[in-house]
Structures are given as C-alpha cells and as structure tokens.
Amino acid sequence: MKNIILIGFMGAGKTTVGRFLAWEKKMKFVDTDERIVLEQGMEIPDIFAQKGEGFFRDLETELLTRMQEDTCDAVISVGGGMPVRKQNRALLRSLGCVIYLSASKQTILERVRNDGSRPMLAGGGLEEKVERLMREREGFYRRAAHIDVTTDGRSVRQVLKIIEQETRRFR
Ligand code: S3P
Helix, strand or coil, X not given: CCEEEXXXXXXXXXXXXXXXXXXXXXXXXXXHHHHHHHHHCCCHHHHHHHHCHHHHHHHHHHHHHHHHHHCCCEEEECCCCHHHCHHHHHHHHXXXXXXXXXXXXXXXXXXXXXXXXXXXXXXXXXXXXXXXXXXXXXXXXXXXXXEEEECCCCXXXXXXXXXXXXXXXXX
C-alpha cells in the first residue's frame, strides 16, 4: 500500500493521529519535523532563529523530494507549512493518499496556547497570527488533500475510524 500523509494546521493533531494510525495499520511512522531536527542536529526554533524560515522551507522541500525514492508503506505527518509551496503540494500527492486534518480556530488555539515550540506563532498576538495563517493556508490544504477530515469534537479513535473508512477507496 502507498503512504498515508497527514497535513493540516499546527495543533490539528497530525502527529498524534499519525502515530496511532501507523500503530493500528502496522505501518512505519515518519514525522518530517522530527526528521529535519534529527538530520540538522538542531531544534526547529533554533533553525528558524539561526538560519531563517527560508532555509527551513528548503529543507522541507528537499526532504519531500528524497521521500519519493525512499519512503513507502508509511504514515507521514508533515509540518503545518509544508503544503504552502506549490511544488510541495505536487510532491505530497505523489507520495500517496493525502489527508487534511482540519480544526476550528478555537480548537487550534486551545491546543497551541501553551506551546512555545512553534516559531510561526511566537512573539505575542497569538489569536491574530492563528487567524491570519489559517485564512492564508486553508486553500492550500484543500488543494493538496485527497480527503478532508474534521477533528473538532472528535476523539483520536473517532478520527482514526473515519480515516480507515475514507482511505479504503485508495487501496
Ligand atoms: C510550521 C509548523 C510546525 C513546524 C514549523 C513550522 C508551520 O509543524 O514545521 O514550526 O509553518 O505551520 P507542526 O504543524 O507539526 O506544528
């Protein structure tokens, strides 16, 4: 079976859902942020601070390109900004079935409020930042995805069940 790729905004649950999904389906789990941290030997906020956002975005594209060759039968969770580049959207879709995990602004705010590990949301004005980025990115997520799954008010188990049903037609 091909890969299952989870995209969506920061705090949408990509990593949590991805880990459970991989475990349930006995597939590998790959998280692009974790891969980048491992390969660079630096945490994401340090990469942003020392090398800049553009450098991080290039690392994301380079990793996605490499994954076309070396990644199959995996559940892949990608950073929230990955689908913004057109080139990345094409790369994501050619990797396998792309699932957009969506959530309302309120849900996202609750999940990211006390987390200092996301440079895109650092430095105050959290609500405005989340609102603007969500508005900018919504169309990119929808264009990149084969399937949309709303996570609002749903447990991880419920989200997994919907993914299981929706991905059947991709086998
Ligand atoms: C980012 C999301 C983060 C990480 C980086 C940038 C973004 O991943 O890639 O901080 O631009 O949305 P998560 O979506 O896993 O938080």
